[in-house]
Amino acid sequence: MKKRFLAFGLAAVFLFLTGCNWLSDLQFGVQTPLAAPPVYTAEELPAYAGNPFVALYENQPRFEEEEKTDRSYEYYSPLDALGRCGYAFACVGQDLMPTEKRGSIGQVKPSGWQTTKYDHVDGKYLYNRCHLIGYQLSGENANERNLITGTRYLNVQGMLPFENMVADYVKETGNHVLYRVTPIFREEDLVAQGVIMEAWSVEDEGDGVCFCVFCYNVQPGVVIDYATGESRPETAENSTVATYVLNAGSRKFHAPDCESVTEISEKNRRTYQGTREALIAQGYSPCSRCNP
């Protein structure tokens, strides 16, 4: 009985000294991050051009030396003031992987969540609750710090193949994979433009798994308002595919023969083939000179 009182007393002192935040952290499986993550902004990302993902930084992840550990580990950023997820990071090992079927996650309403159906979308629902660290990797169920509003296309065409690659590698080799998923929001948007996924296998120093990609949170045939999560079907007017020249610095788009195109630096100039609506949804605005 004396021992029990002593343990209670020590716990009370610990609570008093540390505050109670660790309780909610414990609830979400949070541990201490090993290094500050790199800063990614929506402005540095190429516009969607028909592929569910694009390689970034020559497909090399940006993990710091101090993050390279062979100890299984997971971290989920606290939600920001708008209720949006930050980056999630894990060192995925077999001991982190689930041993039972996924539980319900329907009670979580990620930022920008809307229940919207389209006939042409696989499974009908436009949005899925997308795990940042996939359930097959870390066994996290209804963790609000790990779920974003993502299109079916992002979930299945974009993120899932990368999760599969990591999961199967870990299962096969018993090795660990550093794995970070960073949702990218533009300004005050509630729905992410997409996620940056980075992975690097630890024991073989990236020989088995190594990538850095951006997966687009888009859905072909649907125009998304990223500020709110509202959406509408693509129509003939908003689905005309044309060629534009983008200025990744100013986030303006131009007609190919616009005089301003010659003033864009080579670093910022990109050719884009797609719809005007998709460009606007990704934060680009039309040039006032050529008004494309």
Added chain:
Amino acid sequence: MTVIVCVDNRNGMMFNHRRQSRDRAVLDDISKTLGSARLWIAPCSAALFKEMPQAAPHDDFLRYAPETDFCFVEDRDPAACADRIDRLILYHWNRDYPADVFFDPAPFAAFREAERTEFPGTSHEKITKEVLVR
């Protein structure tokens, strides 16, 4: 010549210079299929087959390998040497992975299926082995 390829649901083979996946059950099956025959591979595949004495790395193995031998292909499309291939063994992971190197099945469209078996892998729920012959 017999060519062995592992593919995902979209005929992908590699992503970012790395194989999409691996499975000891597939390696065991390849070893059994080979018997004592030689398995020609690209140098980048050598680590995968380090415990298989039949494996022989060569830069231009698809052209160099004798027509009676086996080749394991993962970093290039074997279509360029399709006229030398009379048997194709495809291991399907039955999974979606990212890919930037693909296997093109078109040159082998006229091949007929000689065998199709399924077995569990060590890290894959179901692997399908498909043998196509000219």
